[in-house]
Amino acid sequence: MVAPDRVRNFSIIAHIDHGKSTLADQLLIKTDTVENRDMQACLLACPSCALPWMTTQSHALQLPAVSRSLAACEGCLLVVDASQGVEAQTLANVYLALENDLEIIPVLNKIDLPGADPERVKREIEEVIGLDCSHAIMASAKQGLGIEEILEEVVRRVPPPADNRGKPLRALIFDSYYDSYKGVVVQFRVMDGELRRGDLVKFMNTGCEYDITELGVLSPKAVEVDSLYAGEVGYLAASIKQVADARVGDTVTLKKQPAAEALGGYTEAQPMVFCGLFPTDADQYPELREALLKLQLNDAALKFEPEVSSAMGFGFRCGFLGLLHMEIVQERLEREYDLDLITTAPTVVFKAVTTDGTEHIVDCPSKLPPGNRLDSISEPYVRLEVITPKEYVGSIMELAQQRRGEYVDMQYLTETRTTLVYNLPLAEVVTDFFDALKSRSRGYASMEYALTGYRENDLVLLDIKINGEMVEPLAAIVHRDNAYYVGKALVKRLKELIPRQQFKVPIQAAIGARVVASEAIPALRKDVLAKCYGGDISRKKKLLKKQAAGKKRMKSLGKVDVPQEAFMAVLQINRDTASMDE
Numbered sequence: 001m002v003a004p005d006r007v008r009n010f011s012i013i014a015h016i017d018h019g020k021s022t023l024a025d026q027l028l029i030k031t032d033t034v035e036n037r038d039m040q041a042c043l044l045a046c047p048s049c050a051l052p053w054m055t056t057q058s059h060a061l062q063l064p065a066v067s068r069s070l071a072a073c074e075g076c077l078l079v080v081d082a083s084q085g086v087e088a089q090t091l092a093n094v095y096l097a098l099e100n101d102l103e104i105i106p107v108l109n110k111i112d113l114p115g116a117d118p119e120r121v122k123r124e125i126e127e128v129i130g131l132d133c134s135h136a137i138m139a140s141a142k143q144g145l146g147i148e149e150i151l152e153e154v155v156r157r158v159p160p161p162a163d164n165r166g167k168p169l170r171a172l173i174f175d176s177y178y179d180s181y182k183g184v185v186v187q188f189r190v191m192d193g194e195l196r197r198g199d200l201v202k203f204m205n206t207g208c209e210y211d212i213t214e215l216g217v218l219s220p221k222a223v224e225v226d227s228l229y230a231g232e233v234g235y236l237a238a239s240i241k242q243v244a245d246a247r248v249g250d251t252v253t254l255k256k257q258p259a260a261e262a263l264g265g266y267t268e269a270q271p272m273v274f275c276g277l278f279p280t281d282a283d284q285y286p287e288l289r290e291a292l293l294k295l296q297l298n299d300a301a302l303k304f305e306p307e308v309s310s311a312m313g314f315g316f317r318c319g320f321l322g323l324l325h326m327e328i329v330q331e332r333l334e335r336e337y338d339l340d341l342i343t344t345a346p347t348v349v350f351k352a353v354t355t356d357g358t359e360h361i362v363d364c365p366s367k368l369p370p371g372n373r374l375d376s377i378s379e380p381y382v383r384l385e386v387i388t389p390k391e392y393v394g395s396i397m398e399l400a401q402q403r404r405g406e407y408v409d410m411q412y413l414t415e416t417r418t419t420l421v422y423n424l425p426l427a428e429v430v431t432d433f434f435d436a437l438k439s440r441s442r443g444y445a446s447m448e449y450a451l452t453g454y455r456e457n458d459l460v461l462l463d464i465k466i467n468g469e470m471v472e473p474l475a476a477i478v479h480r481d482n483a484y485y486v487g488k489a490l491v492k493r494l495k496e497l498i499p500r501q502q503f504k505v506p507i508q509a510a511i512g513a514r515v516v517a518s519e520a521i522p523a524l525r526k527d528v529l530a531k532c533y534g535g536d537i538s539r540k541k542k543l544l545k546k547q548a549a550g551k552k553r554m555k556s557l558g559k560v561d562v563p564q565e566a567f568m569a570v571l572q573i574n575r576d577t578a579s580m581d582e
């Protein structure tokens with residue numbers, strides 16, 4: 001055991017791409033090579049470290065996990081790219097660090113870059129965050145500059161953990177992952193007491209009990225130990241079947257002498273975005289189920305339940321933390337499990353109150369109670385914070401307004417950069433908002449958002465009928481003011497996307513019994529090959545191949561084949577309405 005006064009627990013917070021992972025690697029190499037060090041530094045990599053390919057959108061939703069990592073530390077490195085500056089995520093993370101009372105050490109990374117301007121960025125950190133930067137460390141994680149200085153500063157400034165060894169065991173879970181041999185490997189920080197291999201432990205929030213089969217520290221390789229004390233960080237394995245049983249934020253205590261109270265901050269990951277996943281080939285349904293179960297072993301936030309739709313057949317209604325999470329899961333299902341899926345447009349979770357006063361959770365538009373029984377519909381809202389160079393402010397405000405945003409605040413962070421705050425419906429953010437923001441700011445704006453609650457709005461169900469049949473997966477819940485636009489644009493888009501059939505196919509958008517838009521796909525006249533009669537054979541082959549590839553992602557709805565893109569068309573509509581002149 002290491003004397004508690006020689007332990008330092010710290011983590012790294014940074015905006016995406018500012019160099020968190022590179023710096024973490026350097027620090028680990030350095031602590032490993034400096035022998036007889038007078039300390040044991042324990043680096044708690046924030047969860048986003050393990051997922052370096054995630055983009056900003058995901059991070060807002062990962063904040064609870066990041067906040068648990070921070071709760072397990074006494075200090076943190078605030079890493080800011082010296083060629084960029086403070087971004088939306090930097091701010092969100094700093095607030096969490098402040099809430100957790102951490103000692104924050106500013107590090108200006110990437111000073112090797114020709115565009116680096118550490119003095120400007122220092123001023124920015126001082127002005128925006130109010131953090132003294134006179135001792136900020138200049139570093140280049142890439143070139144290994146400033147690494148030793150960082151470690152020295154950590155030892156000097158981050159306080160050692162409080163000596164709580166005498167108390168009943170409380171260990172905070174800040175990460176967990178599934179290992180096919182050991183079961184779930186749980187990473188935790190012992191806050192109070194002591195934990196030994198073989199102990200019978202209880203997870204206070206889930207109530208699950210386990211015998212610890214393996215106890216160890218990651219330094220960074222796993223090294224088994226017999227016991228861990230308050231202040232130490234380690235991992236345990238106990239044949240736990242899925243990460244949902246060992247959730248981030250839960251408290252581990254001893255079954256024999258349990259702590260009176262769990263540590264605070266435990267929240268279950270709530271899926272915020274839902275979509276339907278249907279195998280293109282109905283025979284793949286059992287495989288899809290197996291694959292989802294496997295993914296769930298390592299993904300406590302993934303939710304799914306069987307869904308049967310008259311249009312789509314058997315599939316699953318799946319819940320995700322956000323769009324990025326959804327895309328990652330879909331991609332893994334298709335790549336790793338070789339499934340061909342039709343995905344329906346993502347939707348947020350609405351709350352509907354019927355005239356009898358009952359509240360209904362609506363995670364699928366077609367589940368909305370019928371109009372004549374509806375009293376009200378509410379939708380989730382977020383507080384969105386954007387940081388942007390000031391020349392894009394006008395364009396971003398316009399975007400936020402188009403997306404039903406409600407202006408809250410604007411502040412000049414520095415002479416050149418501005419922060420904008422809006423309240424806006426989550427439904428408007430989970431479409432292509434991030435892309436639109438990036439394109440309007442040439443990639444320079446960054447954003448962060450957090451759920452604030454539900455608000456009642458004048459929302460209606462927009463139904464889509466193809467060839468006279470209601471297609472549930474194409475239905476959408478939209479604001480009444482936009483329903484006409486969306487209906488019109490959606491019907492137009494569907495006409496472009498759905499291939500011609502042997503017969504004329506009418507497409508209609510309706511609110512209740514009222515048709516708000518209609519189009520028709522004319523009947524197919526020519527054979528597809530007729531176009532290139534006499535043309536060379538390779539061209540024909542190419543055309544056929546293209547058709548075959550297209551076919552894979554079709555779903556037959558009644559007599560009409562509908563391609564995958566049609567199910568996502570409603571997402572593009574928002575963009576279209578934004579640029580529609582009408």
Ligand SMILES: Nc1nc2c(ncn2[C@@H]2O[C@H](COP(=O)(O)OP(=O)(O)OP(=O)(O)O)[C@@H](O)[C@H]2O)c(=O)[nH]1
Nearest residue numbers: 016017018019020021022049052109110140141142
């Ligand atoms: N020039 C230069 N590039 C750096 C430095 N540190 C990191 N990078 C590069 O910046 C990019 C992002 O670095 P990462 O360490 O992946 O950043 P991150 O903050 O961990 O990113 P996420 O995990 O995706 O949030 C990589 O291409 C690194 O090679 C540095 O000191 N100088």
